[in-house]
Amino acid sequence: xxxxxxxxxxxxxxxxxxxxxxxxxxxxxxxxxxxxxxxxxxxxxxxxxxxxxxxxxxxxxxxxxxxxxxxxxxxxxxxxxxxxxxxxxxxxxxxxxxxxxxxxxxxxxxxxxxxxxxxxxxxxxxxxxxxxxxxxxxxxxxxxxxxxxxxxxxxxxxxxxxxxxxxxxxxxxxxxxxxxxxxxxxxxxxxxxxxxxxxxxxxxxxxxxxxxxxxxxxxxxxxxxxxxxxxxxxxxxxxxxxxxxxxxxxxxxxxxxxxxxxxxxxxxxxxxxxxxxxxxxxxxxxxxxxxxxxxxxxxxxxxxxxxxxxxxxxxxxxxxxxxxxxxxxxxxxxxxxxxxxxxxxxxxx
Ligand code: ADP
Numbered sequence: 366x367x368x369x370x371x372x373x374x375x376x377x378x379x380x381x382x383x384x385x386x387x388x389x390x391x392x393x394x395x396x397x398x399x400x401x402x403x404x405x406x407x408x409x410x411x412x413x414x415x416x417x418x419x420x421x422x423x424x425x426x427x428x429x430x431x432x433x434x435x436x437x438x439x440x441x442x443x444x445x446x447x448x449x450x451x452x453x454x455x456x457x458x459x460x461x462x463x464x465x466x467x468x469x470x471x472x473x474x475x476x477x478x479x480x481x482x483x484x485x486x487x488x489x490x491x492x493x494x495x496x497x498x499x500x501x502x503x504x505x506x507x508x509x510x511x512x513x514x515x516x517x518x519x520x521x522x523x524x525x526x527x528x529x530x531x532x533x534x535x536x537x538x539x540x541x542x543x544x545x546x547x548x549x550x551x552x553x554x555x556x557x558x559x560x561x562x563x564x565x566x567x568x569x570x571x572x573x574x575x576x577x578x579x580x581x582x583x584x585x586x587x588x589x590x591x592x593x594x595x596x597x598x599x600x601x602x603x604x605x606x607x608x609x610x611x612x613x614x615x616x617x618x619x620x621x622x623x624x625x626x627x628x629x630x631x632x633x634x635x636x637x638x639x640x641x642x643x644x645x646x647x648x649x650x651x652x653x654x655x656x657x658x659x660x661x662x663x664x665x666x667x668x669x670x671x672x673x674x675x676x677x678x679x680x681x682x683x684x685x686x687x688x689x690x691x692x693x694x695x696x697x698x699x700x701x702x703x704x705x706x707x708x709x710x711x712x713x714x
Contacts (some may be wrong), residue, residue, distance in 0.1 A: 369476045373468045380464035381457075388456040392449040399445055407438045488651040492535055492666055496528035531664070538668040542650070545595065545672045548679040552592040555703040558621035558628055559584045561593065565600035566619070569608060578608055579616040587623035590703040591680045599676040599684075602669040603632035603696045609663050610694075611636035623702050630698040638690035647686070648674040673698075 411431050419427050507513055507521050562584055566573075573580060589596065600619070607617045615635040622629055639647060643654035653667040670684075673696075677684040680700050688694035 369472060369479065372475075373465070373472055376468035376471060377461070377465045380467050381460055384460035384464060385453070385457060388453055388460070392453055396445060396449060400442055403438055403441055407434060410434055485650055489539060492651065493532065496531045496535075500525050500528045534664065535666050538666050538672075541598070541672050542668055542675075545598070545675045545679075548592055548595065552594065553590060554593070555588040556591055556593045556596060557586060557588045558623075558630065559586060561589070561596050561600060561630075562619050562621055564593075564597045565604055568601050569604055572608060576608055576611075577613050578611055579614070581616060581618040582620070583618065584621040585623060587621070587628050588703045589628045589680070589700040591700065595676045596680070596700075599673045599698065600630065600632070602673045603698075606669060606696075607632050607634035607636065607694075609665065610634065615693075626702055627699045628702045630700065631695055633693065633695040635693040638692055638694055639686065639688040640690055644686060644688065648684070 411434065414427060414431060417427075503521055503524055507517065510517070513521075562582055566580065566582070604617070604619065611617060611634045617635075618631075618633045620629075620631045620633075639654050643652075646652045647654055648670045649667075650671040651667040652671075653665065674684050677698055677700070682698055682700040684696065684698050686694060686696050
């Protein structure tokens with residue numbers, strides 16, 4: 366992080382410069398005011414002494430006295446200059462520390478963002494390299510063989526296709542992640558919760574029939590304010606996980622109800638559940654709980670929940686999870702309501 370260090374150094378110099386300019390301006394002003402007063406006092410005293418009648422022969426004593434007053438004035442000036450210099454030196458030392466602390470605090474969010482970006486790039490390139498390495502080594506082994514039968518070639522190609530499918534899934538995930546970074550303000554409108562749930566479920570019809578999972582829906586006719594496509598994406602991610610991590614013949618329930626000023630969406634499953642130690646991390650990019658097990662058994666790159674969280678955040682909402690390993694998980698999304706059933710206008714004639 367040399368870039369950040371040099372930025373901290375430069376910002377420290379700027380802050381210190383500002384502190385020192387203020388301190389010097391203050392010192393000069395103080396010096397001028399104080400010496401002005403001292404000069405006035407001296408002039409008044411000298412004039413008063415000079416007006417006094419002096420016995421003949423004692424003029425030199427009077428001049429000595431005035432000279433002593435002038436020396437005192439010079440000493441006072443010098444002492445003031447020394448004190449102000451000491452004050453500025455102290456300001457330089459304390460101000461240096463304060464400027465460094467301020468510069469670090471100012472740049473901390475940027476440093477954190479750069480660190481996260483670096484981690485993300487490293488994780489993404491690692492995930493991209495894994496299927497490429499697998500493909501390369503399979504192809505190299507095949508090329509080294511003296512004789513490659515049609516069956517071997519077919520096995521190789523279908524294995525390569527699997528790796529390509531993984532790369533496609535990963536690039537699609539990265540694209541979704543990039544797109545979920547911002548909310549299109551023109552797309553924000555009231556979205557009925559029921560419609561949201563139905564559109565999300567439609568994406569999984571084929572998958573659901575293959576899995577024999579029982580899907581239950583329980584929603585009222587409230588609406589949320591948001592981008593329908595992003596909110597459908599959020600629900601689809603939760604639904605995809607619920608189906609992926611659930612055993613056959615279990616039930617997945619999607620619900621959406623208004624409560625006060627929020628709409629609570631929930632996706633509950635009776636699947637594998639998540640260990641308490643994994644829960645704080647599952648919304649991080651590329652985090653997959655129980656890596657060894659889930660990587661082998663269930664496809665995914667640990668991007669889904671980070672996208673879901675980003676979408677919830679962009680909608681001023683929150684996403685939480687409750688889970689008991691072996692018994693299932695409930696993912697809840699709380700979003701600001703635009704219309705609850707109770708708020709429907711009722712006309713009576
Ligand atoms: P992935 O592509 O691995 O599913 P996600 O970001 O969607 O990535 O989820 C992160 C991790 O959280 C998953 O690897 C999985 O271990 C855990 N997880 C998410 N949803 C569920 C669920 N419904 N049941 C059990 N584990 C889950």
